[in-house]
Amino acid sequence: MALAQCPSCRKRVSSKATECPHCQFVFAGHSEQDLEREFIRIQQEKRDKLVSRSMLALLIAIAGFVYLFLQQPMPETWQYNVAVGVLVAGLLWFVVNRVQLLFVKRKRK
Template sequence: MALAQCPSCNKRVSSKAKECPHCHFVFAGQSEEDLQREFIRLQQEKKDKLLSRSMLALLLAIAAFVYLFLQQPLPDSWQYNTAIGVMIVGLLWFIINRVQMLFIKRKRR
């Protein structure tokens, strides 16, 4: 009995199983093409989620920058420090999401 990955949830299941015990994806009657299509759909769904998160992170960083530019709070005030912190967090979050997207693109079956 060999272990295989479920194309829907990517968890390890028995190759003789008729359905995934984790997500209940049915293997019986599925061709290799159907399994590949499900894997591609799952990858696209992950990419879409990461893209949405990266745009939210970029929006957060831009909003903090615009606040700094328009309001021009005094250095060492809590408004200035908060805006700088939000801008840094937004940019780091954006970079992390983009790196994750690169790993998803490189990941092949």
Template structure:
């Protein structure tokens, strides 16, 4: 009995199993072509999820920057601290997701 990667969720499951124990994807009776197609779909879903998260992070960073630029809160106020924190976190989240997208592309 060997462990294989499920083409749908990419988690390890038994090669004797009829379906994946994690996502219930039916493995039995599938051709290699169907399995590879499902693997490509799973990778595409992951890419789309990472792109959505990147855009959300960028939106947060832009909104924080716009607030700082337009309102110009006093440096010691909690509004300014929250705005700077959101700007930093949004940009950091964006960069992390971009690196994850590059790593996802290399896996193919």
């Protein structure tokens, strides 16, 4: 039994499968070109989603930073802890999305 690559998740699937057992992507009725186009479309969607999510994460980080900068809460108060938490979480989320974005881009042909 030959193995093919799922155009959606890029995992190995049987070439005789009608849908991907990993992500439930349906192959049936698609030509090779359709599948390739579908793959590019899905990659594009993933990129768009990651870009907008990373922008949101950056906004959250900036909001935390602006609050710290303008309000200058005393360290050890809950306002300070929340603002720092928001800032760090936003930055981390931003970095995670950026790394995922690189990964999506690298898989492109």
